[in-house]
Amino acid sequence: MKKIGVLTSGGDSPGMNAAIRAVVRAGIYNGLKVVGIKRGYEGLINGDIEEMKLSSVADIIHRGGTMLRTARSEAFKTEEGFKKALNVIKIFGIEGIVVIGGDGSLKGAERLSQAGIPTIGLPGTIDNDLAYTDYTIGFDTAINTVLHAISNIRDTSTSHGRANIVEVMGRHCGDIALYAGLAGGAESIIVPEEEFSIDEVCKRLIQGKNRGKLHSIIILAEGASKNSYAIAKEIEEKTGIEVRITILGHIQRGGSPTAFDRILASQMGSKAVDLLIQGKKSRAVGIKGNEICDFDILEALSMKKKMNKDLYALTKILSI
Template identity: 50%
Template sequence: MIKKIGVLTSGGDAPGMNAAISAVIRRSISKGIKPYIIFDGYKGLIENRIEEATLDFASKIIGHGGTAIGSARLPEFKDENVRKKAITTLKSHEIEALVVIGGDGSYQGAEKLTQMGINCIGIPGTIDNDIVSSDYTIGFDTALNTVVRSIDAIRDTMTSHNRCAVVEIMGNGCGDLTLYGATATGCEVISTRENKLTEDEIAEQVSLLAKQKRRSVIVAVAENIYNDVHGLAKKIENKSGYVTRATVLGHVQRGGTPSAMDRYLAINFGIFAVDRLSEGIGGVYIGICDNKFVAKDIESTLNSKPKDKYNEYKIIREINKAF
C-alpha cells in the first residue's frame, strides 16, 4: 500500500476541480494515505510548493469554483530534465503517486512521469468536454448551464426589439458547448469547427428567417472559427435587415459555483483515482463511458478520435431551419 499521494490541477480551470481535489484528499485519508496538495500545477511541482492536505481544507473547498490550489501552464515540462527535477521534488516528500486534474496537455505530463517511475492518474477537468474518451468532463455541465442562461437572457432582448444576435461560445476546438447550448435554447443557426457554416451561409439562413418574420434569431458559433464575430454580425444585418449584435461570452463560462452533476462526477472521479493508485495502477485516466466509471491508459486516450456528431447537427438544424 502506498503511503503518500499528491494532487495537482493543470491547464485551464474548471468548475468542479475543487470537488475532485476534496475527494482525493478525503479518500486518501480514509484509506490511511497521507494526501499532499501541489500548488500551481507542474510549475509548483518543480518549485517544491507542496503541503500536506487536511480534512478541514477539503471540506472548505468542495463547493467553490475554480481551483483552490491554483493552475499554471508549463510548456517546459516537455523537457526531460525539467521532469527529472519534478521527480526529485516528489521523492524528497516521499510522494509515491500523483493525481493530475486537467486536459490533454496535463495527461501528457502525467504519462511521462509514470514512465519515469511515479504512478500518475489523470482526471478530466475542462469545460470544453474535449477528452474524447470520456463522455463528460468536470466543468462542462456548469459551463453549459452558464451558456444556456446567457443565451436565454440575450433572447429576451432580441425578441423585445425584433433583432438577431451572434453569440460566440468557448470550446477550444471542441464544439460541444456550442452544440449543446444551442440545442437547449433553440438557437436558429449553429456553427462549430466540426460542422462549420460559411459566413455567407449564415447570412443567407438568417435572411430566410427574416422573410418568415421570426421575432428573434440567435446564431450560436464556436470561438475562433471566424476572424471577427462583430464583422459577421454586420454581414448578417446587411443581408437580412435584422439589427444584429455580437456577444462574446468569454471567461464567464469558466467560473462560478459548480453544478450538482459536476460535483458528483468530480467526487467519484477522485475516489476512483485514489483507489486505482492504491492498487498500484498508474498511467491511466479516469473517465465516464456509458454511465460507468472507467480507467483507460493515457496513451490511447490522447490518440482517440472524437465522436462523429454529424447526425446530431443535422437533426437540430432540421427542426430550426427556415421552412
C-alpha cells in the same frame, strides 16, 4: 503506497474542487497521507506543496475554480524542469499523483508515469474535447452558463429586433456550442467540425423575420473557420438585419458547478485513488455509458474526438 499528491493544471473548470475533495477524503479514508501541489506542474517544480487534512477540503464542493490554483508550465516541458519536479517528488516522499486537467496535463501525467511515478489523470476541462470520455469535468456547468447567457441575450434581442451572435469557448471542439445551442433554441449553430453556409444562416434569419420573429440567436464556437465580426458583417450586408456580438469568454469557466459535475468529479477522484492503491499507473479516468472507467493515458490521448452528428442534425430540424 502511503503518500499521494494531487494537482490541477492548465485551464480551470467547475468541479475541480469537488475532484480534489474526493481525492483527499478517499485517500485519507484508505489510510493514505495526501498532499496538495499548488499551481500545477509549476508548483511541483518549486516544491509548493502542503499536507491536506479533512478540513482542508471542507466547504469547497460547491465552489468554482480550484483551491490548489493552476498554471501552465513551460519549465516542466524542459529536461531541467522535469528533473527538478522528480527531485521534489522524491524529497517529499510522494509515491503517486493525481493530475486534474486537459490533454496537456494528461501528457504531463504520462511523462511522470514513464519516469516511474504512478500517475492518474482526471479530465478537468470545460471543452469536452477528450475523446476517451463522454463528459469532462466542468462541461455541464459551462453549457448551463452559456444557456443562462442565451436567455438574457434573447430578452434584449427581442426588445430591439436584432440578431445576436454568441461566441463560446471550446478550442477546436464544438460541443459547448452544440449542446448549449440545442438547449437554448438557437437558430444557427456554427462549429469547427462542420462546414457552414453563410447564405443558409441568412436564409434562416429572413424566414424567421418574415413570420414575425423578433429575435435570432446564432451560437458560434471559437474554433470555427470565421470569427464573429466577419460573420456579423456578412449577415448585415446580405440581410440588412442588425447584428450584435457577445463573446462570453472566461465567464464560462467560473461559477458553482452543477450537480452533474460535482457527482462526476467525486466519482472520478475516488476512482483515481483506488487505481493508485491497486498499483496502477498512467491511467486516464473517464465516463462511458454512465460507467466510470479508465484507459491507458497514451491510448486515451490517441483517440479522435468525433462530434455527435445526430445531435447536430437535430438542431437543424428544430430550428426551422
